[in-house]
Amino acid sequence: MSDRSALHLYVYAMPDEDRAAVRRGIEDHCLEPYDNSGTGIVLGMRYLTEEVPVGSAHDLAVHLLTQAPCTAFELWQDPVFQDAGHYVAHLPGIGVYEGECDSYGSPLVKLTEVLDALTVAAPNASPLPARHVAHHVPFFTALRRAQAARRPRAA
Secondary structure, three states, rough: OOEEEEEEEEEEOOOHHHHHHHHHHHHHOEEEOOOOOOOOOOOOHHHHHHEEOOHHHHHHHHHHHHHHOOOOOEEEEEOEOOOOOEEEEEOOOOEEEEEEEEEOOOOOOOHHHHHHHHHHOOOOOOOOHHHHHHHHHHHHHHHHHHHHOOOOOOO
């Protein structure tokens, strides 16, 4: 058994002053471009490595948040055995979202939160807690815009 799994990173926006720190984070975690493209950081490109120690997503996120604070990114580490993966996304000016995820990098909503909201919610209320909707909907809307703007174009 191993406590290692794949680590994925997307960089959506990066000012020049953050470039060296982002490059260090990519190199320190042995991330490679998904399509083995040339040198330099390509916005919207998936960078990945197949096996890193569990906790590497947290380490990379801390590095990027402290050393490249104006960079918009999304990263996750795949689940290991029965444990969910770890997801972190940052959008400067909007904030950070961190939580559990599946192997596709999709954040997981806890069933207990949904059930608790359903048992106390008024008719026609959102099925998710108000704090969840109010806090995360604007974040994920902005993240979807960043993803769409930085998707690599097919040649």
